[in-house]
Amino acid sequence: MSIAEAEASQLAVEQPSGLWSDAWRRVRRNPAAWVGAGLLLFFVICAVFAPVIAPYGPQESVGSLAAVPPGPSAEYPFGLDEQGRDVLSRIIYGARLSLLVGVVSVAIGLSLGMVLGAISGYFGGRVDGVIMRFMDLMLSIPGFLLAIGLVTLLGRGLFQIMFAIGITTVPIFARLLRGSILAQREADYVLAARSVGTPGLRLLTVHILPNSIAPVIVQATLAMATAIIDVAGLSFLGLGPNDPGLPEWGKFLAENASRLQNSAHLVFFPGFAVVFSVLAFNLIGDALREAIDPKLRA
Amino acid sequence: MPLLEVRDLAVRFSTRGKTVYAVNGISFDLDPGDTLGIVGESGCGKSVSSLAMLGILPKPAGRVSGGQVTFDGEDLLTLPDERLRHIRGNDIAMVFQDPMTSLNPVLTVGRQLTEALRTHLDMDKKEAAAEAGSLLDRVGIPDARQRLRDYPHQFSGGMRQRVGIAMAISCQPKVLIADEPTTALDVTIQAQILELLRTLVREEGMALILVTHDLGVVAGVCARTHVMYAGRFVETAPTAELFANPKHPYTVGLLKSVPRLDAVRKQRLDPIGGAPRDQTSEPTACAFAPRCAYATSESWEQLPVLRELDGATGAAAHRVACWNPVPERDLVAAGIRRPPAEGQSSAGLGEERPA
Numbered sequence: 001m002s003i004a005e006a007e008a009s010q011l012a013v014e015q016p017s018g019l020w021s022d023a024w025r026r027v028r029r030n031p032a033a034w035v036g037a038g039l040l041l042f043f044v045i046c047a048v049f050a051p052v053i054a055p056y057g058p059q060e061s062v063g064s065l066a067a068v069p070p071g072p073s074a075e076y077p078f079g080l081d082e083q084g085r086d087v088l089s090r091i092i093y094g095a096r097l098s099l100l101v102g103v104v105s106v107a108i109g110l111s112l113g114m115v116l117g118a119i120s121g122y123f124g125g126r127v128d129g130v131i132m133r134f135m136d137l138m139l140s141i142p143g144f145l146l147a148i149g150l151v152t153l154l155g156r157g158l159f160q161i162m163f164a165i166g167i168t169t170v171p172i173f174a175r176l177l178r179g180s181i182l183a184q185r186e187a188d189y190v191l192a193a194r195s196v197g198t199p200g201l202r203l204l205t206v207h208i209l210p211n212s213i214a215p216v217i218v219q220a221t222l223a224m225a226t227a228i229i230d231v232a233g234l235s236f237l238g239l240g241p242n243d244p245g246l247p248e249w250g251k252f253l254a255e256n257a258s259r260l261q262n263s264a265h266l267v268f269f270p271g272f273a274v275v276f277s278v279l280a281f282n283l284i285g286d287a288l289r290e291a292i293d294p295k296l297r298a
Numbered sequence: 299m300p301l302l303e304v305r306d307l308a309v310r311f312s313t314r315g316k317t318v319y320a321v322n323g324i325s326f327d328l329d330p331g332d333t334l335g336i337v338g339e340s341g342c343g344k345s346v347s348s349l350a351m352l353g354i355l356p357k358p359a360g361r362v363s364g365g366q367v368t369f370d371g372e373d374l375l376t377l378p379d380e381r382l383r384h385i386r387g388n389d390i391a392m393v394f395q396d397p398m399t400s401l402n403p404v405l406t407v408g409r410q411l412t413e414a415l416r417t418h419l420d421m422d423k424k425e426a427a428a429e430a431g432s433l434l435d436r437v438g439i440p441d442a443r444q445r446l447r448d449y450p451h452q453f454s455g456g457m458r459q460r461v462g463i464a465m466a467i468s469c470q471p472k473v474l475i476a477d478e479p480t481t482a483l484d485v486t487i488q489a490q491i492l493e494l495l496r497t498l499v500r501e502e503g504m505a506l507i508l509v510t511h512d513l514g515v516v517a518g519v520c521a522r523t524h525v526m527y528a529g530r531f532v533e534t535a536p537t538a539e540l541f542a543n544p545k546h547p548y549t550v551g552l553l554k555s556v557p558r559l560d561a562v563r564k565q566r567l568d569p570i571g572g573a574p575r576d577q578t579s580e581p582t583a584c585a586f587a588p589r590c591a592y593a594t595s596e597s598w599e600q601l602p603v604l605r606e607l608d609g610a611t612g613a614a615a616h617r618v619a620c621w622n623p624v625p626e627r628d629l630v631a632a633g634i635r636r637p638p639a640e641g642q643s644s645a646g647l648g649e650e651r652p653a
Contacts, residue, residue, distance in 0.1 A: 020404075125358065186356055188399040194354045195394075196387030196414035196465060210404045 023214070026291035036283025043277050047095040054089035058247045062086055071265045079265040081256070087265065090247040091273050097241075097248050098277055101162050101231045102224035108166030110220050113173025120174065121181030121212075122204050132178070135171035143168035147230055148239060156242040165230045169223045176219055180212035187211070214292040221285035225278040232274050249273050299371070300327035301505055302351075302390075302473055307365035309343070309350045309529075319580045320346045322529035323365065328473065332505045335516030335537065337552070338526035341574055344509045345395075347526075348475045352392060353382050369473070387414040391466035395478040397458035401450035407434075407461050408446030414468045433464040437494060456487035460494065467498060474498070475507045480515060492519055513556050517541060522613070525549045528575040528585035531604060535616035544634065545607060545616070545623040547590045554632050568632075584621065592622040 027033045046053060056062050063070065063084035071079040078087035120131040138146065150164035184190065185208060193207050232250025234240050240251045249270040256266035309321040321343040328334055336344045349355050351367050353374060367374040369390065374382060391414075394400035402410055411433060412426035421429065427446065434442035437460040450458055459479060466474060476495060480488040496519055499506045508520055516523045516537060523540050525533040525548065533546040544550045551570035572589035575581070584590070587597040604617040629635040 188394055188396060189402040191349075191354060192392070192394050192400045192462070192465065193402070193410075193413065194386070195352055195392040196468070197383045197385070197417055198387075198413055199383065199417070206405070207402050211402070 023288070023291040027287050030287040030290065032283045033287030036280045036287065039276055039280035040284060043095050043099060043280065046092045047099050050093050050096055054086075054092040056086040056089040058085070058090050058093040059245050060085060060089070068262050069266065071263065078269045079263070081266055082259075082263075087269055090252065091249065091269055094247040094249045094252065094270070094273065095277070097158075097246060098228045098231065098274075101158075101165065102227045102277075102281070104159075105162040105165040105227045105231075106169065106220050106223045108163055109169030109223065110173055110216070112166070113170040114177050114216065116170065117174035117177030117216075118181060118204065118209065121178035122185065122208065124182075124185075128178070131174070135174050138168075138171045139175075143226075144230060144233060147234065148237070151234060151239045156239060158241045158243070158246075161231060161234060161239075161241060165227050165234075168230070169226070172219060172223070173216055177212060177216050180215055181208055184208050184211045215289075218285055218289040218292060221281055221288055225281035225285070228274065228277055228281070300329050301332075301370065302328040303366070303368040304328075304351065305366045305368070307347060307350060307367060308363045309346050309355065310361060310363045311359045312361070313359050316578060318577050320360075320529055320577060321350065322581060324524075324526070324529075324531050325365075326524060326531075326534070328505045328507065330472065330505055331499070331503050332522070333499055333520045334505075334507050335520030335523040336507065336509045336526055337511065337513060337516055337523055339511055339574060341577070342526045343529040343577075344511075344526050345477050348392065348477050348507065348509055351475070352386055352390060353377075353379075354386070384418070387466075387471065388418040388469045389471050390473040390475065391469070391471040393459070393462050393466045393474065393476040393479045396482045397455055397462050398482065400462055401458055403450055406447055406449055407453070410450075411446070411461070411465055411468060414465065418469045429468070430464075433468055434461070436467075437461070437464045438490075439464075456483055456490065459483060459487075459491055463491070463494065463498070467502070467504070470502060471504065473505045473507065475509065477509045478511070479508070481510070481512070488515070495519060513541075513552060525552070528577060528581055530581070530585065530619065532586065532620065533616075533618045534604065536614060539614075539616055542635070543616070544629070545618040546586075546620045547592050547622075547624055548586050550624045550629065550632060550634065551589075553634055558633070584619075592620075592624065594622055596621045 061084040062076070063080040065084060066080070066082060069080045069082050069084070070076070073079070076086055076088065078091065081087055081090070116131050116135070120128045141149075146168045147164045150167060151161055154160040154164060190203060190207055193203055198207070231240070231248070232253065235248050235250030236254040236257075238254065240246075240248050240254075252270040253267060253274075256263070260267050304327075305325050306323040307321055307325070308319075308323050311318040311320055324347060326334065336347070338344045346355070346360070349360075350362050351374065355361065362375050365375070369385065372381075372385075374385065377385070401407070408427060408430050411430035412421075412423070415421045415426040415429055416423075430446055431443045434445060439445055439457060439460055445453075450461070453461060459482075463479070474495075479495065480491050483491060492515060495506060495508070498504060506519070508516060510516060520537050523535065523537045524531045525540070525546060527548050533540065533544065533549045535543075540549065541553065544553055548570070551568075554568040555570060557567060570589055575585045575588070582601055583599055584593065584597040584602050587593040590597065600621070602619040602621050604619045607616045607618060607623075610616055626635065630637050
């Protein structure tokens with residue numbers, strides 16, 4: 001192989017091979033994405049390896065009951081709570097819950113929203129009208145309020161809460177995908193596929209969906225951040241998971257809000273946990289958006 | 299019976315109470331091996347006609363409002379969707395105008411090429427891939443087998459159009475509709491693509507309908523040419539005859555607005571004045587009358603239909619839909635015909651065409 005040939009094959013390897021690898025290259029060049037990914041990785045590790053990482057169990061009392069629990073010390077870096085439990089350990093275990101809620105509720109909202117959006121965008125006409133008016137109806141109720149209503153209705157089980165939060169994201173995904181499909185439906189390549197006799201369902205799943213899904217994926221990342229905030233918010237309002245032992249960050253905040261004056265660490269650390277996990281998803285979501293947005297593409 | 303028989307095809311677009319009369323009754327026959335050109339300016343209904351024949355008009359706005367399209371004895375316009383889908387790609391296929399947008403950006407070229415093969419010919423993955431490779435080879439793409447795994451954006455415009463053609467001919471259709479296949483390409487690539495189409499028609503015995511606004515393109519490829527204006531055919535003739543002896547003022551106008559290498563260089567290009575007809579009403583008189591120097595009161599009142607000229611019939615027939623065909627002396631004055639003294643050997647553009 002001559003040098004020119006070797007160089008040529010090298011060039012070919014570096015050639016982007018499609019929308020996604022193109023986007024991936026752009027994401028990798030974005031420092032914010034690296035920060036977000038790093039943070040997320042940190043939380044994921046905490047969640048997965050909680051029993052290994054956390055010095056104590058989430059319910060384990062290592063100190064004594066105290067009206068004013070001791071703050072951070074060398075032994076307990078995040079301090080203890082009023083029942084003598086290690087705050088650091090509870091926050092580490094809490095990561096499991098927050099990530100679970102984020103992923104599951106978005107999965108629920110995403111799947112329902114995508115099915116509705118795809119039907120709406122692809123078939124159009126009356127079906128589209130009915131589905132979209134219903135989505136408008138849902139959007140007219142503030143999402144968090146809707147979640148509160150649903151939780152009150154369904155009960156305070158962990159799954160019910162995830163379901164309620166998921167439902168509030170359905171109209172967002174549905175509308176986004178519908179718009180995106182509408183833009184692609186009459187595209188030339190769809191016409192070309194129709195002209196060789198591609199059946200309708202394949203047209204939607206093989207041709208239109210993969211070309212329309214980018215904005216939905218961006219939104220899904222951002223929705224995870226919202227879901228984490230929502231579950232913390234629900235807990236804060238006393239509508240969190242009814243199992244009192246669950247180390248949920250929002251519930252932690254709610255229980256200790258009154259101690260802000262003398263035991264600030266009980267509020268700060270779970271607060272930071274919420275902030276940084278949300279930040280992680282937002283940074284990743286924004287980076288993805290920048291990478292995929294056609295207006296920013298050369 | 300011809301392979302494809304189009305009779306009085308009419309297409310309307312309706313949106314918000316407004317109706318656009320895009321195609322107002324066109325008729326033609328196509329036999330195996332025929333090469334037919336449809337020429338006209340933007341918006342005259344030439345692309346819409348081809349979409350209508352395949353049943354892929356944009357819905358719900360577009361609809362066929364009349365006529366028949368008979369292929370192999372079946373009326374395509376009344377066939378159930380499933381049967382029509384089977385004919386698309388398998389019997390009638392289409393090449394699109396813009397190769398930059400007519401390939402799916404997220405699928406490999408191989409995947410797109412095998413689509414029709416697997417749908418229509420029931421090939422398994424391996425067979426289809428092998429066939430796709432030889433198709434790419436057939437349309438002149440080097441390293442065909444390797445390139446199956448590439449994505450459309452890794453091909454140049456001309457190469458993409460070759461892929462588009464490969465896709466269209468993958469099931470060896472009997473009719474190939476090429477809708478402005480070279481408009482988005484530069485001139486040298488244009489010539490290559492046209493040569494490819496010519497070869498395919500010759501070797502596969504396909505019938506070709508070439509839709510274009512470029513007279514030069516039909517001159518090189520098509521045996522017969524229809525000139526379309528405002529959704530109707532205004533003149534139809536064997537291509538050489540059309541270039542040598544145009545009768546409709548619109549055809550003459552088109553010829554005068556094309557630079558000619560063989561013309562005496564004496565004047566500027568002469569564009570057709572005015573704007574294309576507003577298609578929101580059905581034409582009841584000659585649609586070209588407002589832009590026509592030959593228009594008489596008859597033109598403004600009655601719709602001219604295609605009439606045969608000089609008794610030539612069948613393949614040689616020259617028909618024109620005009621009340622006042624352009625007289626010979628004006629063709630000479632326009633430089634389209636040489637003065638009679640020099641004989642009849644004129645018309646540079648129409649000369650070389652396949653027998």
